[in-house]
Amino acid sequence: MQTQASKRQFLRTAGIAAVAAIIAPRLAGASPAEVAAEIKKLYGDKKMESGRIKLDVPQIAENGLVVPINVEVESPMTSADFVKSVHVYAEKNPLPAVVSYKFTPEAGKAAASTRMRLAETQDIVVVAEMSNGQIFSTRAEVKVTIGGCGG
Amino acid sequence: MISRREFLQATAAAGLITSASGLGPLGRAAAQQRITQADITRFDNLGAVTILHITDVHAQLLPLYFREPSVNLGVGEGKGKPPHLTDDEFRKHFNIAAGSPDAYALTSDDFVQLARNYGRMGGMDRIATLIKSVRAERGDDKVLLLDGGDTWQGSWTSLQTKGQDMVDIQSALKIDAMASHWEFTYGADRVQEIVKSAPFAFLAQNVRSLEWQEPVFEARKMFERGGAKIAVIGQALPRTAVANPRWMFPDWEFGIREDDIRKQVEEARAEGADVVVLLSHNGFDVDRKLASRVKGIDVILTAHTHDAMPGVVREGETIIIASGSHGKFLSRLDLEVKAKKVTGFRYKLMPIFSDVITPDPDMKALVEKIRAPFEKDLSRELATTESLLYRRGNFNGTFDDLICKAMLEERDAEISLSPGFRWGGTLVPGDAITFDALANATAMTYPNCYRNTMSGEQLRLVLEDVADNIFHPDPYFQGGGDMVRVGGLGYSIDVSKPINQRITDLVELKSGKPLDLKRNYVVAGWGSIAQNVEGPPIWDVVEKYLARVKTVRLEPNTSVKVTGA
Numbered sequence: 001m002q003t004q005a006s007k008r009q010f011l012r013t014a015g016i017a018a019v020a021a022i023i024a025p026r027l028a029g030a031s032p033a034e035v036a037a038e039i040k041k042l043y044g045d046k047k048m049e050s051g052r053i054k055l056d057v058p059q060i061a062e063n064g065l066v067v068p069i070n071v072e073v074e075s076p077m078t079s080a081d082f083v084k085s086v087h088v089y090a091e092k093n094p095l096p097a098v099v100s101y102k103f104t105p106e107a108g109k110a111a112a113s114t115r116m117r118l119a120e121t122q123d124i125v126v127v128a129e130m131s132n133g134q135i136f137s138t139r140a141e142v143k144v145t146i147g148g149c150g151g
Numbered sequence: 152m153i154s155r156r157e158f159l160q161a162t163a164a165a166g167l168i169t170s171a172s173g174l175g176p177l178g179r180a181a182a183q184q185r186i187t188q189a190d191i192t193r194f195d196n197l198g199a200v201t202i203l204h205i206t207d208v209h210a211q212l213l214p215l216y217f218r219e220p221s222v223n224l225g226v227g228e229g230k231g232k233p234p235h236l237t238d239d240e241f242r243k244h245f246n247i248a249a250g251s252p253d254a255y256a257l258t259s260d261d262f263v264q265l266a267r268n269y270g271r272m273g274g275m276d277r278i279a280t281l282i283k284s285v286r287a288e289r290g291d292d293k294v295l296l297l298d299g300g301d302t303w304q305g306s307w308t309s310l311q312t313k314g315q316d317m318v319d320i321q322s323a324l325k326i327d328a329m330a331s332h333w334e335f336t337y338g339a340d341r342v343q344e345i346v347k348s349a350p351f352a353f354l355a356q357n358v359r360s361l362e363w364q365e366p367v368f369e370a371r372k373m374f375e376r377g378g379a380k381i382a383v384i385g386q387a388l389p390r391t392a393v394a395n396p397r398w399m400f401p402d403w404e405f406g407i408r409e410d411d412i413r414k415q416v417e418e419a420r421a422e423g424a425d426v427v428v429l430l431s432h433n434g435f436d437v438d439r440k441l442a443s444r445v446k447g448i449d450v451i452l453t454a455h456t457h458d459a460m461p462g463v464v465r466e467g468e469t470i471i472i473a474s475g476s477h478g479k480f481l482s483r484l485d486l487e488v489k490a491k492k493v494t495g496f497r498y499k500l501m502p503i504f505s506d507v508i509t510p511d512p513d514m515k516a517l518v519e520k521i522r523a524p525f526e527k528d529l530s531r532e533l534a535t536t537e538s539l540l541y542r543r544g545n546f547n548g549t550f551d552d553l554i555c556k557a558m559l560e561e562r563d564a565e566i567s568l569s570p571g572f573r574w575g576g577t578l579v580p581g582d583a584i585t586f587d588a589l590a591n592a593t594a595m596t597y598p599n600c601y602r603n604t605m606s607g608e609q610l611r612l613v614l615e616d617v618a619d620n621i622f623h624p625d626p627y628f629q630g631g632g633d634m635v636r637v638g639g640l641g642y643s644i645d646v647s648k649p650i651n652q653r654i655t656d657l658v659e660l661k662s663g664k665p666l667d668l669k670r671n672y673v674v675a676g677w678g679s680i681a682q683n684v685e686g687p688p689i690w691d692v693v694e695k696y697l698a699r700v701k702t703v704r705l706e707p708n709t710s711v712k713v714t715g716a
Contacts, residue, residue, distance in 0.1 A: 058406055059627055062392035068404075121650075143628060146616040147393040148570060148680040 029119055030096040035089045038097065039127055039137075042087070048127070048137040053086075055126050057142050064144040066115040069098075073110040073128045073136070077103070083110035084129045092122035118144050186252050186269075188508050192284050197497040198487030199377025200426065201289050203282060206299025206454040207476035209333075209574040210309035210317050211591070212518045214271035214505030216577040217477045218541040219459065221259040224646055224716045227624030229436045234458035234473060245461050256479065256502040257459055263539055266579050273478030273503045275320050275518055276510035281481050281501060282324060283511060293377040298326045298351075299454030299474070300387070300432045304333035305574045307529060307590035308521055313337050316521040318345055323517055328352040328372055330432040332388035332395075332455060336596045339400040354385020354430060356415050357408040367403055371415055379426055379488040382419030384412065384448075386431040388455055390630040396597055396680040407437070407627060409445060416447040425491045428452065435473055436626035442466035449493045450484065455631045457543070457573045461500045470496060477576065479503055529587040534697035536584055538705040541577040542592060545621065546634050546644075546711045550575060550592050553703055554689065555638025557696035558675040562602045562686075565659070566610065566640045568676035571617065571633035584697060589690050593677075598688040600677045607668035611654055614642060619650040637710070640666065647715030660710060 056070040073083045082105045088098040098116045110128070121143045128136045225235025236244050238260045247253040255265035256272065286294050298321060303314030314337050321329065328351055334342055346353040346368065356370035371384040388394065389407040412429070419427050426449050431438050434455040442451055443466050451471045459475030463484075474482040480500050487495035522529060542548040551569045558567035575592035578584060605613075613635065620630040634644075643656040657666035666672075677689040697703070 060390065060393055060630075062404055062406070063397065143619075145393055145620065145630075146613060148395075148617075148678065 029092040029094055029122075032091045032123070035091045035096050035125055038089065039087075039125075043127070043129070043135050046133075046135050048135055050136065050138065052136045053126050053128050053138040055124065055138050055140050057124055057140050059141070060143045060145060061118060064118050064120075067118050067142060067144075068113070068115050069124065070113040071101075071111065071126055075110050075130070077105050077108055077110060079105045080131070082107075082131045084131055086110065086112065086129075087127045088116070089125040089127075090116060090118055090122055091125060093117070093119050098124075118142055120144050186504055186507050188280075191501050191504065191508065192281060192288075194285075194483060194485070194499055195497065196289070197485040197495055199293055200379050200381065200486040200488060201285060201294045201376075202381075202428065202450065202452070202482075202484045202486065203285060203294060203296045204299065204452045204472055204474045204482040204484070205278065205296075205478070205480075206330075206432075206452070206474050207301040207457050207574070208298075208317070208478045209301055209305025209476065209591075210303060210314075210594075211273055211306060211477045211576070212275050212308065212316070212320070212521065214274035214277065214503075215477060215591070216266050216271055216579060217273070217479055218262045218266075218539070218543060218577040219257055219259050220544040222545045222713070223458075224545055224622070224713075225436070226622045226646060227626070229439070229626065233460055233464060234435050234456065247461070252502065252504065253461065256504075257461060262541075262577075263579050266577075269504060270506040272505055274505045274508075274510065275324075275478065276512075276515040277503050277505050277508040278478055278481055279324060279511035279514035280508055281503070285483060295374055295376050295381060295383075296324065296326045297383065297428070297430050297452055298329040299430060299452055300330040301333045301454065301476075301574070302329065303345075304336060304595060305591065307587060307594050308525055310590070310594040310596065311525060312521075313341050314345065318349060319517065319521065320514075322350050323514060326351045327374060328354050328383050328385065328430060330385045330387060330430045330454060331355055332391055332432045333595075335387070335391050335400050335403075336395050337399075338596075339403060342400070352383075352385075354383060355387040356384055356411055357389060357405055358387055359404045361402050361404050364404075370411075371419060373419070373422060373424065377488075379486075380422075380424050381426045381428060382415075382422070382424035383428045383430050384415045384419065386412070386429060386433055388432045388434075388631070389437070394630050394632065394680075396682065398682045399596070407433070407441070409441065412441070412445050412448075416445065420447065423491075425488050426450070426486060426493055431455075434626075434629065434631040435471070436629060438471055439464065439466050440626045442469035442471060449486075452482075459500060463496070463498050470498075472498065474500065476574070529585065529590075531586040532583040533586060533589060533694055534584045534701050534703055536578050536582055536703040537580050538703060539577070539579055540582075540584075540703070540705075542575040543573055544633065545571075546713060547636050547708050549705050549708070550577075551636035552638070552705050552708050554592070554677075554693055555636055556705075557693040558600060558677070558689075559638050561692045561696050562600060562675035563673070564602060564639070564675035565661070565672045566605075566674045567638035568613070568674060569636040569638070570676075570678035571621075571635050572678070573631070573633060584703065586690070586694070589693055589697075593688075593690045593693065595678070597679065597684065598677060598690065599679070599684040599686040600675060600689045600692045601679055601684050601686045602673065602675050604671040605674045606671050607657065607666040610640065610666065610672065610674070611657060611668060614644075614654045614657075615651050618644060618646070618653045622646040622653065623650075634711075641710035641712075643712040643714065645715035646713065653715075656712070 355368040457476035458473040
């Protein structure tokens with residue numbers, strides 16, 4: 001073994017800051033069960049239907065701090081048939097409710113984009129409520145990786 | 152569907168092998184084989200379009216040894232299928248005789264003996280000869296030359312000239328278009344600077360500005376060859392911002408962008424394309440999945456995962472070509488186009504046996520001119536190796552064993568980590584380890600060798616994260632590259648398990664004790680994607696070590712135990 005005078009200098013390096021950012025101790029995350037309970041508070045035991053929602057998130061986040069999300073719900077958006085609200089949840093974030101949107105028929109279409117921070121790899125859950133009371137839901141996994149080491 | 156016979160028709164150097172029977176010890180049988188330049192270029196013309204493909208050259212100007220992997224596991228649908236076959240299985244699948252030139256070029260066993268028989272492969276002057284010969288035979292107006300990227304990085308001269316050496320080579324070869332990945336590690340400004348003045352197209356449909364989601368580069372280009380309109384769509388490595396330091400190109404976003412490829416295909420057809428080619432840096436398994444989901448692509452020229460396959464793989468109507476790496480191969484694909492459709496194809500993976508191909512004098516002069524200012528550094532002999540030094544393979548390679556050992560000793564660390572890159576040449580026993588050879592395994596723009604503390608649990612999580620990047624059963628979650636190499640640490644891995652369940656039995660090699668997940672360890676590593684990493688460049692660390700030991704002799708590495716394959 002060989003020691004070096006400059007060793008101490010290297011000990012304060014940010015060498016693997018990216019690793020630390022992902023796996024450092026952090027606030028306890030929520031759980032899928034907590035998110036399910038939140039949704040139940042809003043809609044009780046109503047049936048969740050699939051379809052209608054187009055959820056566009058990256059499969060692998062390039063930067064977990066700002067993950068793009070684009071949601072679009074198919075609807076004629078007339079006064080008789082429109083999307084009332086859309087809720088986005090990140091199942092394992094410390095505060096899992098990411099954003100809620102309210103729509104009116106005047107919106108023309110039920111679409112919204114934003115960016116969210118994701119603490120770790122998890123499912124994004126989207127719930128959409130229609131004017132006739134129907135509830136639609138979908139989910140997609142976003143992987144948050146330490147990265148590096150690519151070929 | 153084509154028959155197996157047709158599929159095998161175009162093995163690497165078809166016609167070289169007279170008989171697979173009666174072979175004695177591999178080496179001796181191999182020595183009896185003879186290869187000529189004419190054997191390598193021999194091709195039965197088809198149609199009026201020839202596509203030449205070279206990829207993942209990693210800035211290798213000169214012929215080199217490059218040992219293909221002995222471990223290259225496939226998971227999910229890729230399991231047991233090419234390119235996830237090695238050695239005997241590979242040879243059986245592609246009908247290649249053990250000990251033959253093809254076996255040397257494409258498989259790993261008996262490498263040292265075969266390397267002595269068949270010599271180094273690649274070299275830009277040899278490649279120039281083959282390209283010129285195809286152009287002369289077919290006519291310039293029929294040949295399209297495409298480069299899959301990972302061209303500007305991987306040598307001392309490319310690092311010192313920020314990729315200019317390879318841009319000059321690409322210009323001299325008259326490539327028509329390129330894809331990209333490691334190119335981005337010279338930073339956004341440098342990439343833009345080259346792209347603006349280069350005489351070839353830099354195509355990347357999947358790079359967007361973060362703020363406005365606008366395309367950063369030209370997505371595709373239409374070429375006319377042999378009377379056919381050929382649309383080439385470029386695809387950068389979708390995981391560039393995850394696999395490499397994002398801070399070097401902070402305003403750019405990547406991703407596969409499958410829907411956008413569909414749009415590109417539609418637009419190309421609407422513009423009258425007879426042939427649609429995806430010049431991809433996705434990696435083989437990603438491209439195979441993509442071909443099954445995006446219709447209308449005639450040819451995918453794949454890259455990134457460094458697979459060399461002496462036959463095409465067909466996925467639906469799409470032909471997938473994998474042309475290897477480091478300048479070892481040049482692919483030739485002839486297409487017959489009738490009534491705006493590809494009606495036939497013929498393919499050959501041309502192995503670049505440097506001893507039998509006459510170097511092109513102009514290219515030879517250019518390579519010499521590029522290397523001359525750096526010759527003093529390049530030729531410096533640091534040590535001699537008594538062991539075979541190679542990198543490629545899913546879990547470890549002897550070159551990385553050497554690097555990990557150097558880090559442990561020179562940086563006084565308990566554990567060392569070396570990234571699972573797939574680039575870097577091979578040295579055979581008896582070879583001098585020159586600075587040139589060391590740079591071929593280390594030259595990159597974020598080489599700092601850090602020294603830090605990590606808990607056992609953090610180390611475990613790093614291994615799990617990297618393993619998931621290689622062994623996720625869905626190719627769209629795979630990033631390419633191999634497993635991070637470890638020094639001072641052993642583990643077991645079950646590749647069939649999901650994330651956080653693959654890595655077990657972590658052990659400190661020095662004490663033989665289980666890794667203490669709660670304790671902090673002193674860890675040295677290099678190739679971190681974080682910003683402001685402190686520490687000397689990895690080549691300095693290894694050079695110091697080599698200067699001390701003078702002779703490299705490595706014991707077989709049994710520290711990683713693999714199951715679930």
